[in-house]
Amino acid sequence: MLRFCFGASGSGKSTRLYNEVIERSMKDLGTNYIIIVPDQFTMQTQKDVVRMHPSHAIMNIDVLSFGRLSHRIFEEAGLSSFSVLDDLGKSLVLRRVSDILGDKLPIIGKNMHKPGYIDEVKSTISEFMQYGIGDEGLAILEEKSSKKGALNAKIKDLRLLYSEFLAYIKDKYITTEETLDVLCGAIPSSKILKDSVIVFDGFTGFTPIQYRVIKMLLAVSKEVVVSLTISPEDDPYTGFFEEQELFMLSKKTVYDLEKLEYSLLQEQGAIGVPSFEAYRNARNEEMSKNPKSGDIFITDKTVKRLENNPSLAFLEQNLFRYNANKFTADTSGIEIFRAQTINEEVRQALIKISDLIRDGGYAYRDIALVCGSLDSYADIISNQARKFDIPVYIDKNSSLLLNPIIEYITSAINIVILGYRYEDVFHFMRSGMSDFSPEDTDLLENYVRALGIKGRKQWEDRFMRRMPKRFATARKSEKASEKELELLQKLDQMRDAISSSLKPLADSKKGTVKDITKALLTVIESNNSKEKLDAYRDKFKAEGDLKKAREYDQIYDKIMTLLCQMDGLLGDEKIDLSEYKEILSTGFADIEVGTIPQDVDRIIVGDIERTRLCEVKVLFFLGVNDGNIPSNAGGGGILSDIDRQFLADATSNVELAPTPRQQMYIQRLYLYMNLTKPTDKLYLSFAELTSDGKSLRPAYLISKITTMFPNIHISRPEDGDFESQSVKLLDSRDKLSDMMREYANGFLRGQDKKNFLTLYKTIKDLLAENGDNSFIDKITDAAFKQYENRPLAKAIALTLYGATLENSVSRLEQFASCCYAHFIRYGLHLEERKEYEFDVSDLGNVFHAVLEKYTSEIMSGDIKWRDLPKEKSEEILNRALTECVDGYGETILLSNARNQFMIERIRRILLRTVDTLQYQISKGKFEPAFVEMDFREAGNIDEINIALSEDEQKNITEKMKLRGRIDRVDLYEDSDHVYVKVIDFKSGNHKFNVASLYYGIQLQLVMYMNVATAASRKMSNGKEVLPAAILYYHVDDPMAEGKNDLQPDVINEEIKQKLKMTGVVSEKTDVIQMLDDSINGKSDIIPVEFKKDGSLSSRSSTLSDADYGAISRFTEKKIREFGKSILNGNIEVNPYEMGDRSSCTYCSYRSICGYDESIKGYSKRNLDISSSDAMEIIKSEDN
Structure with missing residues (x-):
């Protein structure tokens, strides 16, 4: 009955x-x-x-x-006795059947490997089963859609896939x-x-x-x-x-x-x-x-x-009915509020819940939250509820794709499939399931990245190579080498542990599913994965996170079940490891852990269809926005909304799941059932903006209810009074932190200031009752924090740098740019991670090395550079380039096609360079005398041995010894003088700037000349040594600009102008002619230009002997000042700003120094002096 x-x-x-x-x-x-x-x-x-x-x-x-x-x-x-194929197994079989059918599924087949697509297919197949649609029913749908090309193609694919799916599992499994x-x-x-x-x-x-x-x-x-x-x-x-x-x-x-x-x-x-x-x-x-x-x-x-709640009773009797009834009496049973963001909407709901618990006498179990989109709200509610100390249970299954054991398995398989890629190896090591400590993993990662180790062969060979020379710091003692060998032995043991653990998987990668599964189980079990997951479970239990504890308690068994299903369903199938991984990933995506409420007194959080609510007194309905209500559930399946509507209209013989239109009407029933659950109070809310600032509209339900209840006002509680917004200690602590900074900066006035002081006193007193003042101290210190320069103690500075400070000029320029960056790099020796890659700095290194070899060979031969035939020049260059490429950075330039292309680019640039340099030499009287001249070649000269302090007996106690190499020194001698020209090769475009010299950030070129002249004096036989030019040469192969039909000689002239050296030249006409004996107006070699009357143009970059002497002495003084400052412990965070340049822009240590202009005491030095003013100051100080 x-x-x-x-x-x-x-x-x-x-x-x-x-x-x-x-x-x-x-x-x-x-x-x-x-x-x-x-x-x-x-x-x-x-x-x-x-x-x-x-x-x-x-x-x-x-x-x-x-x-x-x-x-x-x-x-x-x-x-x-029969086996039931659950959703997990269904996904595995569908994936496999799809792979077998291949091109026979022109529409579905090509999309099966897209994330989430197989779930859509599985959902459609499940729908066919639930609604009793077999091959006969699909044949009807195929016939009815014959004139709908895309729909018909999809149904054909689905029909074939469904048929083969059933055939595959016949007599072995039945579906749920x-x-x-x-x-x-x-x-x-x-x-x-x-x-x-x-x-x-x-x-x-x-x-x-x-x-x-x-x-x-x-x-x-x-x-x-x-x-x-x-x-x-x-x-x-x-x-x-x-x-x-x-x-x-x-x-x-x-x-x-x-x-x-x-x-x-x-x-x-x-x-x-x-x-x-x-x-x-x-x-x-x-x-x-x-x-x-x-x-x-x-x-x-x-x-x-609802007898005692007229407004909710009226809602139950009239919602979604076709009448125009309105309720004009007391509407206290229903409240609607809006908030700017979803986060704020949740926060306001939790504030109201706190009020209800504190003032209304409610228990948490009397209250429930439902969401228009639980996926969008679940994490936010969970996080915010912790701040308010409100117990919630999210009625939603959790995906486990980010669980450490899944990360471990996935990365292990990827290592084997993709040939020990760096990303996969260290994902594996950092999965949370390996036996390697974070510190050891970092050491191995540094080694692997620096040497570019990849591929199974390299990972199975012993790690015996040292770090590349281009990266290695000086190895000063045998003890350091011993230490390095110990490190290599440790790294090799780690390598062996990884490759050995993955060997079973690598050996089985072309076997059957059974073979691969057996190998994978060996990898998992040999790692003691179950014990490690149990340890995680116990840890979460001890911390009170029972949801996580339940996840870690279930995950191992679920993975074992999945692997057993794969073995049972596909065991004898022969597939490669890539296919296996795709199928396994599909299974992982289907693994979910359902949890049950751990506390009796808690708030249930759910959606409007799945969640069962009972005996609810207060209901909060969050996310009542268009798009959530009605939901956008349709539109994304294999059969689109339009497809379903067409099929529903075309046939009555085959019943499918409700169409989107029908689903919208069904959802109204769920809305009605949820909105009529509470006995005391109903809250509805919506957000105005998405997290990325896009506007959101309220759902039609809001206007429906405000029409039925015209006296309901939509409030915006976040605009309310201060006290009502400060409810729970944790939430108020966040607010106090925000306000403390504003108070410290003097931004709070009037009532805002009073509110802050009230909140400050309230929280301070509450925390003091528990004997905890650390939070107040922490945020006060942070808000009122100001930067103060505190130099290192002298003893510490001497320990770091030594009483004899060995420095390069570029290091001193770093000190001038920012003292703190200098301290981090040269005091603490912190460096960026070394990479096995060829970058801009490497390009400069290769340019210098090749030019050194090239020039040295010419200078050691019988032919002068100016007389060298083009063919001979190219021969020498090619030889020098080959030697450098073969020996540079563990042969990095030969490691891939991109870098080998770079070799050709380097060759092209250097051919242009040596050709241009030969031209520049041939146009003057100077001859190259030194190439890559080490400062030590100059001997024991004061310019590089600088006294920084002395005792009472005038004994030097602290000194600085400068180190460096000058790219090229050219000399010209007449009967009474030796003229010196210094050239510094640059891979970028540099110009000499007296203002930069004044501030100490461009000392190199002048200091090179000081050393070169001092060295030349020792060999001058009493002749007067004079600086002629300090120049930069940009190593480049520029393009000529202009029309395509330019003549070759015009192109060459334009390129020579572009490659003209920059820097400073003596203003003496005879010296200029020594540098360019064919100058006629504008030189294409040096930065000099004559006017028609024979005088120097203002565009020339020249100095008198007196002015050059002033900048030379100023440079020596500046270097001495910097040396003293370093040994006095100056580590000030003092970056500079000069026009559009800043020492912070490309600084590697920005994340360390803590520089923040909003914190008092931090500021950049604005280097805004002009070069002419800088020159005047230098001269006045010299006088």
Whole structure:
């Protein structure tokens, strides 16, 4: 017999049915009473029935879902031997079948490897099974869509895939959906179900396969009772209903169930009425008049729960009804608020909850939160609730893709597939499951990156190579080498541990699924993965994070189940490791851990469809935004919204899941059921902006309710008074931190300042009660923090640098740029991680090395550079380049095609360079005398041995010894003089700037000349040594600009102008002519230009002997000052700003120094003096 229980949402249908079941079960102990509810409701329903039962125990009452009913009956019938293919297994089989079919699936096949796509396919296949659509049904859909090209192609693919999927699992597995078909076959012989009373509660409707089960239950049971939500004013028996009606689903379910019973009675030969309509009329008339054994009608106009809450009662009676009723009385039962962001919306909800708990006498279990989009809100609610110390339970399964064991397995497989890529190896080591410490992992990573180690062969060879010479610091003693060898031995042991642990996987990568699975299990078990996960579980338990503890407790078994399924389903399939990984990743994506509430007194957070709420007094409905309500659930599946609507309109023979339009109307029923759950208060809220600042609109539901309740005002509580926004200590601490900075900077005025001081005192007093002032001290120190330069103690500076400070000029320029950056680099020796790559600095190194070899060979030969034939020059250059390339940085230039292309680029640039340098030499009287001249070649001269301090006996106690190499020194001698020209090769474009010299950030060129002249004096035989020019040469191969038809000689002239050296030249005409003896107006060699009257143009870069002497002496003085400052412990954070340049721009230590202009005391030095003013100051100081 079929019965119904009708009533509005919250009218007490469940209570009425459970009481009836309890009462009848106590009188009739021989009858089984079975309550069937949706999966997620079983536990709560069991609790409710036990609580309601006088004995608080249920002997002949069982609470089951469709799935649990299947298991119970299968156990009874001895049908537990077959294997059920769950969602995980289904994904694995679909992936494999798709790979086998290949090009036979032109639409679906090419997308199967896209993330999430297989879930869409699986969902569609599951839908076919739930709705009883087989090959015949798909053939109808294929025919109906024959004129719809894309849709028809998709259905053809789905039909073939579905057919092959079923063939693949035939006689081996049944799907979860098919268990209900098997259940139908087992029901007739079940003693548990025979003459039982079965109650269906909590369903809004049923799928075709569920209807088939209900039909079989009707045949064997004494009674089947179904509860349905419908207003007392609506006729549940009507056979005519529109899809837009609120209770359409309930009316349709009544109609379908009655049709089911009618067909069953026909099959049993028990029908005494001529037609279905006649049967319905007779049945409904009889059942509606029999209050004891007929249908149950709960007809209270106002449901009892809402008798004392007129506004919520009105909402229940009028929501989504076609009337214009308005409620103008007290609306305190409903509140709507808005917030700027989702984060703020959640925060405001939690503030209101705190008020309710503190002032309203509510327990947390009396309150629930539902969200328009749980995915968008879950993490935010979880994080914010911790700040408010509010216990919440998120009713949502957790994905485990980021669990350490999955990261470990995935990276291990990637290492083997992709040939020991750097990213995969160190992902593996840092997964949280390896045995390597973070410190050892860092050491190995530095080594691997510096040497460019990759590929299985290199990882299986011993690590014996030292760090590349281009990176290595000076190895000063045998002890350092011993230490280095110990480190190499340690790194090699780590290498061996990694490659050995992965060897089984590497050896099996072309085997069967069984072979690979066995190897993977070896990798997992040899790593003691289970023990490590158990340790994580215990750690989380100890910290009180029971959700994480449950995740780590379940994950190992779930992975073992997945691997067993792969072995069972695909074991003998021969696939490569890449395919295996794709299938495994699909399985990992399906692994979820369901959790149960750990606390009795907590707030349930869920969505509007899945979450079961009971006895809720206050409901918060968050995220009532357009896009969430109605949800954008459609549109992304294999069958689009348009496809589904077309198929629904085209055929009535095949029933699919509801179309998006139907789903929208069904969602209204869920909204109605949720909004009518609370007995005391309903809060609705929406956000105005997304996290990235895009506007959000409220959902239609907001306007619907404000129309029904015109007196409701939409508030924005974040604009409220200060006290109302400072509720919980943790949340207020965040607010106090923000305000403290504003207070420290003097930004708070008037009431804001008073609010801050009130909050400060309140929190300080609260923390003081617990003896904890650290938070207040911490944020006060941070807010009022100011930078003070505190130099190192002299003793520490001497320990770091030594009493003899060995310095290069570039290091002193670094000190001038920022003292702190100098300290980090040269005092603490912190460096950026060394990489096996060829970068800009390497390009400069190669240029210098090749030019040194090239020039040295010429200078050691019989032919002068100016006379060198072009062919001979190219021969020498090619030889020098080959030697440098073969020996540079562990042959990095030969390591890949990109770098080998770089060799050709270097060759081209250097051919242009030596050609231009030869031209420049040939146009003057100077000859190269030194190349890569080491300062030590100058001997013991004062310019590089600088006294910094002396004792009372005039003994030098601290000194600085300068180190460096001058790229090229050219000399010209006449009868009385030696003229010196210094050239510094640069891979970038440099210009000499007296202002930069004045500030100490461009000392190099002048200092090079000082050393070169001092060295030349020792060899001058009494001749006067004079500086002629300090010059930069840009090593480049520029392009000529202009029309394509330029003549070669014009192109060459333009390129020579572009490669003209920059720097400073003596203003003496005779010296200029020594440098360029063919100058006529504008030189193409040096930065000199004559006007028509023979005088120097203002565009020339020249100095008099006196001025040059002044900058030379100034440079020596500046260098001495810097040396003293370094040994005096100056480590000031003092970056400079000069025009659009800043020493912070490319600084490697920005994350260390803490420079922040918003903190008092930090500021950049503005180097804004002009070169002419700098020159005047230098001269005045010299005088």
